[in-house]
Amino acid sequence: MAVIYFSTTADQDLDGMGVSYGVFIDQDGQAKGLKMQGLEVGNLAKSKDKLFLEEKNKVRLLGNGYQEFPMEKYQHTGVLSGYIERENIFFSIYNSGFSQNGYNSDVRYGNEKGFYTDTIPYYIESSGLIDDRIYLLTSDDDNTNDQSKFALKEVSFDDKLQVKQLTNIESENGLAPVSPVLADKDYYYIIMAQYQDGFNGKVSLIRVNKQSYAQDMFTLINYKDMDDINKTLIMNSNRSAYIYEKELYFVDGLGDVYTFHSETKEIKKKFSFKEFNQSLLRYDQEISFNGDSLYFFRYNPAIKKHFIEKYELKTGKLEKQVKITGIPEILLERKLNLKSLSPYDFLIVND
């Protein structure tokens, strides 16, 4: 079973009619929807027996029972959601905007007993949940509008929310994160892109040693003489990269999957999505790594059908393709041309 999260953008809530949907897909590709009140870039999270859903003024837990937790402070933009198994805490981080003194990234966290709120006083460029730890890549910590300084931080919940600085990250001018923060036994990883102009760009992997904080940089991809560099833009910044069996995988906006071997440092284009539409005009699409596979949610405009495809990471082989029915009917506001809805997250619950 899979879940796809769709929402209107923050500006479409000006009339209070923003909307979002949790779309649940069963093994036969049948979709069912749960209507919510909207949250741009909302995220999904799961534990062994529960699913976490969020919207501007509420979070929900589904699965073993059903619970709703209304939230006093509304949010308009999501960043990351996840589940910390060790502490039985679901959390969600938001991009809450400029504050009097700087920037706020609010947090909601809790479980079936209830949810609390707090805030992280930084703008978050990227984040990741690895082995029950939350990592943040922040920028402009000192509010001086200097876009070249990044910092790597760790968040913990102990008895209250704590943010700890790990190290600063040296970057070149114009670098932008295009992946979540990842880590293995020895290193932290972040992938960044640099766009020289409208036609050329470079995607680099930055690696930080966990002990010494020494930094390396590797070039993953060079884009040269494209008719429009925007075609390479990734699909989902939280799910574009993943580590599996010593290889770091990265999916770019052209539907190509690259790998970096953490020991040999070999870089290659491992495989590509079948018949990928490399265009500035994008239809519904999302990716999600799960276990030993990469799942691709897509829409074929020629036959007007949604699909979920499953690719095996080791071989790049397309293992399964399931036709999805029912999504246009669920996204009613889009069907009636009242609102514009986009998918923002995709989670495999079991397969």
Next chain:
Amino acid sequence: MKKLLAVTLASLVVFGVPTQSFAFEKSRTAYVNEIIKMEPSLTAKELLKNAEEISKTQKTEIDAVLKQIYGELVKDAEKAKKEQGTRKAYGEGGGKYIIGVSTKGDIYYTPSSTAYLNHGHVGMYYATNIVIESVPKYGVRKYEKNHSYGVIYHYSFSPWIISLHISRQY
């Protein structure tokens, strides 16, 4: 933030000599009413305050400013109507153009929905990939444009509309 806004407004509000001529002249009240019809979330007071500021900066008459604003909105609405026809075809699968990366200082404008074509979503590129956007009712956010997408109308939009949306958030 205030300094950034001032620079933005100054660079945006560049009214030259109005190039379009209208078949008839309206009274000031009539222009105000027509403009508010096309921009429903606007009050007459807000509009006149904006027009006054522009007239001071540009050293033109308020009536000339109002006429210019009206002309731009009419042009926008006509062009949007043309695009709306093609946009419907993308409905079911959510087809949208990527906004993407741009040059620092560039302004972009994405209309919010088909209901209010000029009720848009305005932002400015703060870095190649980060924009500063007003979020109605909430405030202002920084936002990565690497991976997000929306609808873009491929025509030049009214600079006055943009300055209005940005100034509203402060």
